[in-house]
Each structure stands twice: as structure tokens, then as C-alpha cells.
Amino acid sequence: MKYTSAVLFLLALVACRDPQSPVDEPFEGPKMPANFPAPAYNLSQNPVTEAGFNLGKKLFYDKIISRDSTISCADCHISYSAFSHPDHPTSHGIDNLFGRRNALAVQNMLWGKEFFWDGGVPNLDLVPLNAIQSPVEMDNTPAEVLNRLKQNAEYKAMFKAAFGTEEVTTARFLQSLSQFMAMLISANSPYDHYVRGESGGELSSDALAGMTLFQTKCAGCHSTDLFTDNSFRNNGLLDDFTFDQGRYEVSQLPDDIGKFRVPSLRNVTATAPYMHHGKLKTLEAVLDHYASGVKESATLDPLLRQPDGSLGIPLNATEKAQIIAFLKTLTDEQFLRDARFAE
Ligand code: HEC
Ligand code: HEC
Numbered sequence: 273m274k275y276t277s278a279v280l281f282l283l284a285l286v287a288c289r290d291p292q293s294p295v296d297e298p299f300e301g302p303k304m305p306a307n308f309p310a311p312a313y314n315l316s317q318n319p320v321t322e323a324g325f326n327l328g329k330k331l332f333y334d335k336i337i338s339r340d341s342t343i344s345c346a347d348c349h350i351s352y353s354a355f356s357h358p359d360h361p362t363s364h365g366i367d368n369l370f371g372r373r374n375a376l377a378v379q380n381m382l383w384g385k386e387f388f389w390d391g392g393v394p395n396l397d398l399v400p401l402n403a404i405q406s407p408v409e410m411d412n413t414p415a416e417v418l419n420r421l422k423q424n425a426e427y428k429a430m431f432k433a434a435f436g437t438e439e440v441t442t443a444r445f446l447q448s449l450s451q452f453m454a455m456l457i458s459a460n461s462p463y464d465h466y467v468r469g470e471s472g473g474e475l476s477s478d479a480l481a482g483m484t485l486f487q488t489k490c491a492g493c494h495s496t497d498l499f500t501d502n503s504f505r506n507n508g509l510l511d512d513f514t515f516d517q518g519r520y521e522v523s524q525l526p527d528d529i530g531k532f533r534v535p536s537l538r539n540v541t542a543t544a545p546y547m548h549h550g551k552l553k554t555l556e557a558v559l560d561h562y563a564s565g566v567k568e569s570a571t572l573d574p575l576l577r578q579p580d581g582s583l584g585i586p587l588n589a590t591e592k593a594q595i596i597a598f599l600k601t602l603t604d605e606q607f608l609r610d611a612r613f614a615e
Pocket of ligand 1: 332337343344345346347348349362363364365366371373374375376377378381384386387388389390399400401403404408409410449453
């Protein structure tokens, strides 16, 4: 017995002696997870290279982009919370100003079709322009950002490495940020291992019961392995949407008042607080909302109206706990701790 464990120990040691240390590993671009649908972003127009990724990452973490050099993208999009902003119901930007909405997670952006809670940004490449120009986020102009980068020798060298010449242009700036964001793929949660039949995919009986409940009660909107159908819906948070009219602000269609994009639920344990207004602090509060907090309004989603006329999704205490056990299997620790993405 003793002998066997000694041999196993030696074998384990040999297995751990990876001849390649992580720094020597060749750069690998974004890998498409087998259980995801086809990506929406056209990577052939902007192939991810190591130099482009490195430039995009430096820009993402650089406060120089904001008017007074106090705020970086990463201040509101923090790696360990799936690039969302923990403890901040709404975004907190320049001059200590607060926005109206909760910072969205930045993960699996290659599969995004329309960005922001109201889908107001049609292309990933254009998202940074919104953040830079937002008076409550970075309050700068793209021209001023380019001026600053052009005066910086390190950036000029990095633009050259990424794009062949030192020329600093808006297009290159945006492409490199998209290359960084393209790499932020989260697909290694216990749930992913489960659906792909890999080791690490052993789910508890509660989580499995929660998965079945989720499929009947939640997947009408939080569908596919991205956990969103990318549609805009009113899930009954409010009865008055004057403060933030959601999709209507983009489409101007009265039928869109109070509709917001169905968010992905990947890494949802790490992205609290929840909803566009950030007012629900816990997953328990979210389940209580669906079970007994749904409010009536003209655009309330039909899936939240029961045949007997009651509103919401019928859920008892056990069912709520099981759905939460399932949601916890969507946490991808490898992604949340990936050193390639952290500052
Ligand atoms: C002051 C906080 C703040 C800063 C700084 C900030 N963001 Fe955001 N970000 C947000 C908020 C809030 C949203 C949601 C906006 C909305 O829905 O109206 C968002 C949304 C996004 C999204 C869309 C995610 C989705 O699923 O639709 C991306 C991508 C993103 N930000 C990237 C960036 C980048 C890149 C930068 C830097 C150039 C940046 N952000 C700077 C707060 C911030
Ligand atoms: C009718 C469509 C619909 C159904 C059904 C639905 N959701 Fe949602 N869900 C949404 C929309 C839309 C939002 C965002 C609403 C907003 O912020 O205004 C959302 C937000 C959430 C959030 C917050 C995520 C975040 O990052 O802020 C969680 C968690 C959530 N839903 C879980 C569930 C669960 C669990 C169920 C089943 C019990 C469920 N949803 C059923 C449409 C739906």
C-alpha cells in the first residue's frame, strides 16, 4: 500500500513538471466552445493577434483614456467579477458621477448582437466610443484619446507591433480593444463540463433538479448555453419606466417601453447586484422577484402572465433553492482568475 502511494506521488510529480512554463506558451486566439452557437462577431475582419490583444489589454486598463486620467474601462469592468462592477448598483464614473444603469459583464462578447441594456450599440467595435464620450463615464473625445496615445512612445511601438506601422488611428484603437474583449470567453464552468461530458461536470442532485426547473421556467428567455436569446423584454421589475425607458430609447416604439436586453446568466454569482437598475442584491431576491414581485405594466412579457391571471413564475422555496444551486454551476473560476486578463 505504502509502495503504491509512493509511486503515485512520483507519477504526480512527473505529470506536474510541464516542460513549458506558462510564459513560454505560444499565444492562442479565441477558442470556440463546442456547446456555444456560432459567434456573431466577424473575426476574419479583425483577427486576434498577440500584439493586438496586448495593446487592447493595456488600453482597457489605462486611465489615460478618460478626460482627467482617473477612470479606466477596468474600473467598472473588473476581471474577478466577470468584468462587471461589484457592489455598484449603477455605474460610477468620472467626477464621482453615477450613471443610470448597472455595468454589464464583459464576457463572451463575440456572441453579442446588440450591446448595452437597450441594445443601443450595434457592434462591439463601437462600444468603447460610447464609454469614452459618456459624460458620466469617461467624458473625453476620441480625438483627444488619439492625441495622448500619439505622444506616447510605448503606445507607438505597440501599435506598430499590432498593425505594422506606428500610425495611431481610431479604427486600430477600437480593433485592439475588440481583440482583447474577444478573448474574454467564459465556457469552463461545472455546467459546461457537464454538458460536454468532461470531468469536473458532476453536478449535485439539487443543481440537476434546478436545471430541469430552469429549462421550463426560465429558458424561455435565458436560452442556449449563453443563457440569453438576445431579445428585449419587460420582466416586471417596475410599473413605471419614466426614469429609464429601455429599448424604447433606441427604437422609439411604444411597445418597447420598459423592455431591456435579456442578460446572460454566466458567472451570475459574481456579477451582483442585478438587473439594469442594480436594485436586486442577491439571487434570492431575484427568485423572489419572479415568484411574487412581478409588477403589471402594458409591456409586461406574456411569459410572466399565468393562465389564471396571476403574474410571475410560480416557485416554492425548494424550487427557488434548486434553481439557485443550478445558477451556481455557471460560475467559471478559471475565467474569473485567468491571469491573462487581469491587470
Ligand atoms: C463608469 C463606468 C464604466 C466605464 C468607465 C466603462 N464602462 Fe463599459 N459599461 C458600463 C455600463 C453602465 C454599461 C451598460 C450601459 C448601458 O446599458 O447603457 C457598460 C457596457 C459595456 C459593454 C457592453 C456589454 C454588453 O453585454 O452589452 C462593453 C463591451 C463595455 N461596457 C466595455 C467597456 C470598455 C471597452 C470601456 C473602456 C473604453 C468601458 N466599458 C468603460 C460602465 C462603464
Ligand atoms: C420573460 C423573459 C424572462 C424570463 C421567463 C426570465 N427572465 Fe430573467 N431576465 C429577463 C430580463 C429581460 C432581465 C433583465 C431585466 C432588466 O434588468 O430590466 C432578466 C434578468 C435576470 C437576472 C439578472 C442578471 C443580471 O446580470 O443582472 C437573473 C439572475 C435572472 N434574470 C434569472 C432568471 C431566472 C432564474 C428565471 C426563471 C425563474 C428567469 N430569469 C426568467 C427576462 C426573463
